[in-house]
Amino acid sequence: MSTQAKLRVILQDHEIRKLDLPHGIPNTVDELESIVREKFGLEGNFTLHYKDADFGEEYFSLTSTNDIKDKDTIKVVHIVEPPTVTLTFTDGDSSFESASVASLPNSETSIHPASSSCSSGSQDTLILSSPEYVTHRTQRWPTTFPVPNFAYDTELVLASGNEDFKRDGIQLNFVTVLSDILEKLAESIFLYVAYPTSAQLNDVAEALIQKHPCLKEPGSHNGCYAWQQRLKYKMASYRSKLRGLGCPELDVNSLRKKRAHEKAPAKNIKKPKRAEVNYLPPHPQGETEGTLEHVRLELLDEVKKRNNCQVISEKMAKTFSIRRQEVVNQAPPISDLRDRWPALFDATQINEEFRRVTTVVLETTFMAKLDQYTLKIMALVSSRGGAAKMKIQHIKNMLLEEQTVERRREAAIRCLIVYMREQEEDLFKEQLDGDEVMKIVVSRGASEPANATVVIEGAEVLDGLTVPRACALLMGLIYALNLSYPKELKCTFEVFQKIFLELDALRASPKVMSLKGKLLH
Structure with missing residues (x-):
């Protein structure tokens, strides 16, 4: 096996890479796994699968490198380890003391004072929900549907x-x-x-x-x-x-759950419209509306404590189902939600709620795609003339003032709005005036970076953000609170959803599909 070889490696459904093997295919599967791990920087446990021609190109576990040859396809299948949970019994009560953690970006301070317990600069980790709380879906629609075994x-x-x-x-x-x-x-x-x-x-x-x-x-x-x-x-x-x-x-x-003027089978159907995976999940096993309401009341006390992110995250995960029922069924105003669920308006919890609803990591995915398409977006708008040309020149001048990553991202978002023939002023404001339904208020100091504040229904819900992060967290709030996109910015938010977050990407409008084709070209 000393002849040079190449393999097609499927790392994820949307990421396929080429692996060059100058010394040929290794003699053992362990050696090949080590090469794949080192080449692509993989972490955790995984196995390799290969396509077997005898069974219609179905994937099988790779047990011998004799089963593959030059230019064959192998697939990396990660082995998900269950989180470790320790139970400690005290006075008849049980509490979770440890669980797996996942790193998230540092959270800026929420405008709501009660949310500061999870937004402290020292709190840059988030505790994942315990297994017994997970009664909802954990994955999106697959690229290739796995046909089940029948009777x-x-x-x-x-x-x-x-x-x-x-x-x-x-x-x-x-x-x-x-x-x-x-x-x-x-x-x-x-x-x-x-x-x-x-x-x-x-x-x-x-x-x-x-x-x-x-x-x-x-x-x-x-x-x-x-x-x-x-x-x-x-x-x-x-x-x-x-x-x-x-x-x-x-x-x-069901008709019995609808109001009198909506008692028609096809009227006001509540169902996922933006690729939500967990739209209305059931309660955790053994929990009722009453017990979850008791946990919600406990949360009101927990958010007042400092450095209490772990407990808050566990209780937010546990109460996910009752919170979704309230948000979807009752659609209360933002002021009521802030009073009942103050932790939900913390940047860290917005990320987690978005992950629970869609299974997608919000900020990481949004920023990665925004960075990937920044240059192409700005190149596309450069050819525009008329009023759009003047707006683009203003954005370029703003970029010249400060050459930073955050400013480039902001410029790309503003260029995107112009390219979609929508108005920057419909999303960004320099000062708050009146009961704004959904806005990002941007203030700039003489020598300080821009400070963005997210405003919904006239209430300042997040402060101390960069402009790109404010856009990402606004998307998170829209999903967490089951809000509608602003009509005047529907194309821009559709790009955020279907191109930057890759949610329901195959059902985009012609305008967004055209942009996607140009960005990928």
């Missing part, structure tokens, strides 16, 4: 059908196993979304016929259109069944 007898029928199809091209008569196939697929779909889109149902149907080609339909334009329609009606039936069992994500849309 044993169904698998036997499909295996026989696949052999017949491979040998003679005979389609399987699947009437006897149709019910089991649809039921298992509906259960698997619900693990990701309750209301799948047509594109998502098409992903499932395509994955199904790829794994079981005997189910392919010869009269369909893509071989699976009828399966897509079957799944559509099956999901409606499955939702009805779960609604009857009290699933909160579905029960909220």
Whole structure:
């Protein structure tokens, strides 16, 4: 194995790299894993999978390097270790003393005084929620849908059908196993979304016929259109069944829960509209609305204590379900939410709430994509003329005053707004005037960096931020509080969501899709 070789390495669904092996493929899997770890800076435990041609290019665990050759594809599969939790019993009460931690950027001070316990400069770590609190979804819709295993007898029928199809091209008569196939697929779909889109149902149907080609339909334009329609009606039936069992994500849309003037099946449907993974999660096992309300009251005392981020994070994770029900079902004003959930208006907790709702890391993802596209965004707007040209020149002059990373990011965001033919003034203000629905107030000193304040419904909810970070945290608040995008800035916020945060990126408007194509070109 001394001949030079190259491998295609899938690190994540959206990150594929090339691995050069000048001395050829190593003799052992351990050696190859060490090379991959060192080359791509991977941390934690992982295994390598390879595509097996004998089984339709399905991935299998790599146990010998003899199974791969030059220009083959391998996939890095991370092994997720469960967090370590220690229970200490005192006076009949149990408390969590330690849990896994994840680093987050230092949090600026929230304008709400009660939030300072998690915003201290010394508190730059966040405690993840304990496993018993996690009753909601933990991952987004996959790039390739994993078709589940069906009942044993169904698998036997499909295996026989696949052999017949491979040998003679005979389609399987699947009437006897149709019910089991649809039921298992509906259960698997619900693990990701309750209301799948047509594109998502098409992903499932395509994955199904790829794994079981005997189910392919010869009269369909893509071989699976009828399966897509079957799944559509099956999901409606499955939702009805779960609604009857009290699933909160579905029960909220039952007629008995609607107000008198909204008692129509298709009116005011509450469901994810911006790729929320956990829109209305159920309560943690063993918890009720009453017990969670008691935890909320405890939180009001905890936020008043200094250096108390760990306890606050645990209680915020535990009360996630009751908080979402309040935000979605009641839509209270911001002033009421600040009184009832002061910790939610802390930068650290905004990041965590966004992660709970979408499974995406807010600030890291937003800033990484903004930095990636900054130069291209500014290049695109440079060719504009007329009034846009004057605005761009003003932004360039602002950039010349201070050549810093934060100023370049701010300039890119302002250029983006101009490129989308929207107004900077609709997002940024130099001073607060009146009851602003949603604004970022930017003040600049003679020799000090810009200070940004996030204002929602006339209330200053976050202060002491840079302009780019204020934009990221505003997106976090929109998701955490279930707010709508400002109509006059809908294209800009759609870019924030679908390009910078990569949420529901395949269903963008033509304007945003056009921009995405130019940025990726």
